[in-house]
Amino acid sequence: MRVLVTALLTALASLPALAAPPPLDMETIMANPDWIGAPVEDAYWSVDGNQVYYALKQDGSPVRDLWRVPAGGGTPQRLDPAAAATADGGKPVFDRAHRHAAFVRHGDIFLRDLASGSTVQVTRTAAKERDPRFSLDGRLLTFRADNDWFVYPVAGGPVSRAADLQEKDDPKAKKKKDELADDQQALFKTLRTLRADEDAMTADADALAAADPGRAPKPFWLGAKVSIADTSLSPDGRWLIVVTQAKDADTGKVADLTHYVTDSGYAETEATRSYVGRNDPAPQSLRLLDLTTHASYPLDTKTLPGITDDPLADIRAKTVTALRKDGKTDQADALAAPKTRPIIVNGEYSPGIVWSDDSHEVAVQLRAIDNKDRWIASVDLDRHALVSQHRLTDKAWINWDGNDFGWLRDGRTLWYLSEESGYAQLYTRPLGGKPTALTSGHFEVDHPVLSPDGSRFFVRTNKVAPYSYDIYSVPVSSGELTRITRFEGLDDFTLSPDGDRLAVLHSSPYVPSQLATVDVGTHAVHDLTDTRKPAYKAREWIAPAIVEVPSQHGAGTIWAKFYSGGKATASASRPAVIFIHGAGYLQNVHLSYPAYFREQMFHNLLVQRGYVVLDMDYRASKGYGRDWRTAIYRQMGHPELEDLLDGKAWLVANQGVDPKRVGVYGGSYGGFMTLMALLRAPGEFAAGAALRPVTDWTSYNHEYTSNILNDPQLDPDAYKTSSPIRYAEALSDPLLIEHGLIDDNVLASDSIRLYQRFIELHKKNFWMSLYPMERHGFVHPDSWYDEYRRIDELFRDTLEKPASR
Structure with a gap:
């Protein structure tokens, strides 16, 4: 055997060495x-x-x-x-x-x-x-x-x-009587006979339907002025909850975009969306239908605790006073607080209505349209009334994430996620009873799944560290969290039918989501896939270091990813780039495969050329609790900029970075923050690239923007404070703007309006690149390449030689 091994080693040694992959290039990292x-x-x-x-x-x-x-x-x-x-x-x-x-x-x-x-x-x-x-x-x-x-x-x-x-009026509903109709019935025998015949046919049909469940159900006439927004049927088929809203609700003027490159050869327009404050969500109403007795009952929301409060009273008073002082009485009157705040069913990111298995209980999650309150209410099926079980209120806004809820197996105990402690945690609450916190601490819990036997929950949490996610279990009777997986980059999971195993999607910084199964009892792991291609696996990638950047503005620790090719030098000689993630409420400092995988490869290319790169979870990022999330309320772009400046200071103090050679870039919210960095801190950054940026929050959509800045009519100061276009006069550093022309999220008009503002202000060193066939998220490799070639050239020109200014 030893002879065979020696011969094999000798043969392998004689083979030519495998060639190392060539250095990274833009064509490769921006390819499909x-x-x-x-x-x-x-x-x-x-x-x-x-x-x-x-x-x-x-x-x-x-x-x-x-x-x-x-x-x-x-x-x-x-x-x-x-x-x-x-x-x-x-x-x-x-x-x-x-x-x-x-x-x-x-x-x-x-x-x-x-x-x-x-x-x-x-x-x-x-x-x-x-x-x-x-x-x-x-x-x-x-x-x-x-x-x-x-x-x-x-x-x-x-x-x-x-x-x-x-969605019609009942054609057989009794019409309002008047003297003329009564007179006709009194005068004409034939009319009386026809009415009697019609009544007899209706009575017979009703009797047959009641006695024969095999017949099609009778219609419920909801009215011609409403449209159905949602419905939910009890498991036993007896009860139906119907959510309605006004059919003629004003949806606001819709903005159009133009497709310039088309199959037809002609420019074509596409309707997108209205602007914030131009189409507040239509208020919704609830009806409970008894399908057995064919009865309909309205569910009144006026009994919800706090429904008559005005959480915006102080802001409202200030704005109304200013309007009246300016003689704008009609606008002031339009801002009067409603006597009862309108609500919607909070079902966009989680079920809005949940039934118990036995159909005896149902819970509805409601949210005030002003975004300040969330209620979970049960329905008393005997009294046909809502009964509030939990109220979550927030002076800033209710998170659109972390609203999962449901019933335990007993059908009388609710479970739900809530940020009331400052972090999203899991609670149970018997109807009318006191809540029990199943989890607690300075970490986040999400994706709760009840085991098939109803004895415990499985949750994903970053309990170990903000950037590390795994699956834990916790008994429904409360107790300690038990760690099930140790991937640290746990993306999603689903329970096996017997509840004994997990199928998990896990990843790491350079490994896209892969599938594995995990035994719940032994924690044994079975890796099932590796979908990476050989050319990609052969690359050596720079592992991002997770670092703690100290805040000089009272925010504590700002977690970040740091990319570097070696140890810091004593002299301040290295150029640096700060990447700003998008979405605002998104976590990019984690151990999973990032949504920004192309950007991560670009960061490797920059390091290859001597840069260092910092990628920060600035305030408003996901994963750090309620206070971190809401720090930007009414002041978007301000706390985040403080964090970016702290990131720059950390680079200069600890990584040998030249303070005059730091650039910034990012897309969407990251593009917005790039603008705020250059316009609110001129001279701090040598250059910036703003991709698909919001430049004026009054033109963004309602659901996202009104959460953070309220309505622009009610809170105009928040929009002035938070919109880059209001700071355009301060531009002094090189700025590249890039935008997809058919972006139906952040409209290209945002960038074009800011560009015109710069023209009128006689600014210099600003450029714009438009992409005729790209929406918000680019999909075509040619566009990706061109976009990042321009960013790379901007940084080469402004960061790779010592600044003279």
């Missing part, structure tokens, strides 16, 4: 990311729990293939169309006795008998059915298509529509 390898997406368990399905993007195509792999490990299999047509559908649900499972495949509902393995296709329609759920006794399967709900008897039978909802 297929060269990296697609991340694993949308993992879910098979019904029997033996396999895991997932999606993977095809090379050179946006098409996603369905793949399957044994849960304990094995060779992944790509399913061809025939195999995909017989695969289990995503996220199956089970009845309480675990006799049946239901799932959605290609928009249709399927039912499987777990003992025999036989599968029944329940629907075959063009509609996209979803949200299957079993009744507690397992006899009924309910599901929805848009706002229509359907019921299917598990033992067999036709699919029936649960309710017939009509």
Whole structure:
């Protein structure tokens, strides 16, 4: 054996050494990311729990293939169309006795008998059915298509529509009597006979419908002035909650954008959205429908605690006083506080309505349109009334994230996430009782999932460090968090049908999301995929160091990623770039694969040329609690700029960086902050590149902006304080603006308006590059290359030689 090994080593030594990958270049890092390898997406368990399905993007195509792999490990299999047509559908649900499972495949509902393995296709329609759920006794399967709900008897039978909802007035409603109508009935026998016949037919139809459940349901006439926003059916099929809003609600003037490069050869316009304050969300109303008795009951929200408060009273008084002083009485009158604050169902990022398994309880999550309050209310089905169970109020704004809620298995105890402690934590609360905090501490909890037996929750949390995420479990009766995984970059997870294993998507700074299974009891890990391409894996990448930047402005620690090619020199000689992530409320300092993976490769290229790069989770970033999130309330761009300046000071003090050779860049919110950095701290940064930036918050959308700055009519000072265009006079440093012309998020008009402002102010050293075929997130490699070539050239020209100014 020793001879064979020696011979093998000798043979290997005689082989030519593998060539090291060439230095990074812009063409490579901005190419189609297929060269990296697609991340694993949308993992879910098979019904029997033996396999895991997932999606993977095809090379050179946006098409996603369905793949399957044994849960304990094995060779992944790509399913061809025939195999995909017989695969289990995503996220199956089970009845309480675990006799049946239901799932959605290609928009249709399927039912499987777990003992025999036989599968029944329940629907075959063009509609996209979803949200299957079993009744507690397992006899009924309910599901929805848009706002229509359907019921299917598990033992067999036709699919029936649960309710017939009509956005019309009842054509048979009794009309208001007048003397003329009464006179006609008195005069003409034939009219009296016709009315009697009509009444008799109606009575007969009602009697037959009451005696025969096989008939189609009678319509519920909701009224011609309302539209349906959402619906929710109880698992037993008896109750339906309908959310409505005014059909004629003013949605505001919609801005258009222009496509200049088109198939037709003609410029074409596209409607996008209205501006903040021009279309406050339409107030919503709730109705409870009893489908057994065909009765309808309004659910009054006026009883919610604090619903009559005016949390904006001080700001309102100041603005109204100023308007009246200027003689703008009509505008002042329009800002009067409502007697009862309007609400909407808070269901955009989590379910807005949740039923208990036994259908005896239902909870609704409501949010005030002014964004200051969130309520969770149960519904007293006997009294047909809302009963407040929890109120979360915030002087800044209620977070759009972290609003998950539901019922424990007993159907009488609510669970929910809340920021009331300053961090998103998990609570339980029996109806009418006191809350219990299942988790607590200076860390965030998200993605709570109740185990199939109802004994514990699984949650994702950054308990160990703000940048490190893993899965923990906690008993529903409260107790210590138990760590299940140790990936540190845990992106998502789903429980196996028996609750004994997790299918997790995990990643690391240079490894896109991969699939693994984890045994809940032993914590044993089975890695199932590695989708990276050989050319990408052969590269040596710079591991970002997680560093703590001290705030000189009272904010504590600002966490950041630091990219460097070596130890700091004693002299202040190195150029540096500060990258500013987008979205505002987003976390980019973590150990997972970043959304900004191209930017990360660009940072490697910069380091290759002697730069250092700092990527900061400035205030407003996700993952650091409520106070960090809301520090920007009514002053966007101000606390964040303090953090960027502290980042620069840290680089100069600790990393040998020349204070005159620090550049900044970022996209979206990062583009906005690049503008604020150059315009509110002129001379601090040698140059900046603002990609798809917001330049005037009055032209951004309502839901995001009104949370942070209130409505512009009510709080104009917040918009003046927070909009870069208001500081345009201060431009003195080189600025590159880049924007997609068909961006339907931050409209290109934002950048063009600021550009015109600079023209009128006779400013110098500013440039703009527009991309005719790109939206907010660029998708074409040519555009990515051109965009970053220009950024690279800006930094070469301004940072790579000692500044003379």
